[in-house]
Amino acid sequence: MIKDRGTKKWVALMLPEHVAAVKEELLNEKKVKKPELDQEKLNDIDLLIHEGMEYHLFLQFSLFKNGFIEILIGRTVFIDYIKRELRIEDQTNTIHYIPFHLLIDVERL
Numbered sequence: 001m002i003k004d005r006g007t008k009k010w011v012a013l014m015l016p017e018h019v020a021a022v023k024e025e026l027l028n029e030k031k032v033k034k035p036e037l038d039q040e041k042l043n044d045i046d047l048l049i050h051e052g053m054e055y056h057l058f059l060q061f062s063l064f065k066n067g068f069i070e071i072l073i074g075r076t077v078f079i080d081y082i083k084r085e086l087r088i089e090d091q092t093n094t095i096h097y098i099p100f101h102l103l104i105d106v107e108r109l
Helices: 008-030 039-055
Strands: 059-065 068-080 085-090 095-099 103-108
Touching: 039 059, 039 068, 039 103, 068 095
Parallel strands: none
Antiparallel strands: 059 068, 059 103, 068 085, 085 095
16 A cells, blocks of 8 residues: 655645745835935935035935835945945945935934
8 A cells, every 4th residue: 555645745845935925925014115305305415425525424324225224334435426326435444335316314423
């Protein structure tokens, strides 16, 4: 007589897909919408970036990436108006190229 595992062999195939779908759904629930910035907020950000660049200050940059807000602490090294990006040097001397459209807030430390 042949021993068959029955439905046990099918559970192993379906479970990882189900777990991946649940994780993806939970991740999507945590995403936020990109905040709209008015002209006054954009002017404040611009002023802080230029002030930080002039005095070599470390600033906290809030970036909107794929539905999440990421924090980057560093100082502005260069503002590229042609490519519309900032070059920010963090505490480990790594240069990050940040497009203007990802920037949602800048704060002093």
